[in-house]
Amino acid sequence: MDFAADPTLNDIITHDTLRWIFVGGKGGVGKTTSSSSVAVQLALNNPTKQYLLISTDPAHNLSDAFDQKFGKDARVVEGLDNLSCMEIDPSSTMEEFSASQSDSSDPINNVLAEVTSSIPGIDEAFSFMEVLKHIKNQKSDDETIVKYDTIVFDTAPTGHTLRFLQLPSTLEKLLGKFNEITGKMGSLLSMMGGDQKQEMFNKLADIKEQVTEVNKQFQDPELTTFICVCISEFLSLYETERLIQDLMKYNMDVNTIIVNQLLFADEDECKRCQARWKMQRKYLDQMDELYEDYHLIKMPLLGNEIRGLPNLKKFSKFLLTPYDPIKDKDVVFSIEER
DSSP states (O other), X not given: OOOOOOSSSHHHHTOSSOOEEEEEESTTSOHHHHHHHHHHHHHHHOTTSOEEEEEOOTTOOHHHHHTSOOOSSOEEETTEEEEXXXXXXXXXXXXXHHHHTOOTTOHHHHHHHHHHTSSTTHHHHHHHHHHHXXXXXXXXXXXXXXXXXXXXXXXXXXXXXXXXXXXXXXXXXXXXXXXXXXXXXHHHHHTSOHHXXXXXXXXXXXXXXXXXXXXXXXXXXXXXXXXXXXXXXXXXXXXXXXXXXXXXXXXXOEEEEEEEEEOOOOTTSOHHHHHHHHHHHHHHHHHHHHTTTSXXXXXXXXXXXXXXXXXXXXXXXXXXXXXXTTTTTTHHHHSOOO
């Protein structure tokens, strides 16, 4: 006899070995609220662990979600000491890298500039390498530096996310381009001093090592999982299915879907609410059938924006205890307007 998966996030919250949690989906479905809620529940339920929530979406809504300013350096969430947030802008990271290679008289910089301008998705790749560098810097003997047990990614809309997840193959192309270009520049490289050649090869070796490690971790379900976020409408359901199929191609674990903005309208609600809830139920029924082996988490549409840690705590509890339209109805209108 088949049993439906638990419609909660309990498996992820209690998972001891997860290092990377990606949260993504179509634009406008509540990814930032969902990723923030996931991070909040992880921090609340595992007080001895440290968590980092990173936005790789150029829109950057984490500051709005927590009602606190965040930037490219990790900052602790006010009121939750074991959760930090940071916002990485892939385009600015790429610009900083290009600026660092501005010396056109250096053959190494010429090679790097040609490569970085010719590979689609390289900006997302460099943003992730920036994350890796940030984490690598934690592994010092300095105990004042916080070490994060798990990192949650608030990703950009689906297309950007898929390019972001192509990091290993993108960087493999990077290495291939290096080999191709350095082959063509044999005579020039032969004129380079030993230190210059060693510097280039060291950079190549470092990139290759990171690619191998990241690819290995992304494909390990004990270390990495992806949470899909959607709303109960045709286009969102269609894009969620496409995202899941693509994630499977990358051998990434995906078994959790958060469905946001559900009305749970009863007979006392207005006709428009009832009509929309009827439509939502139709697609929910399809999802129940299509994703019977997935953790399908159904989240309510609330009366106000979900901003600030107190409101995120109220909302995020439904990730662990399914929303009850009768018992929890007051919560829909108890979220404080900021």
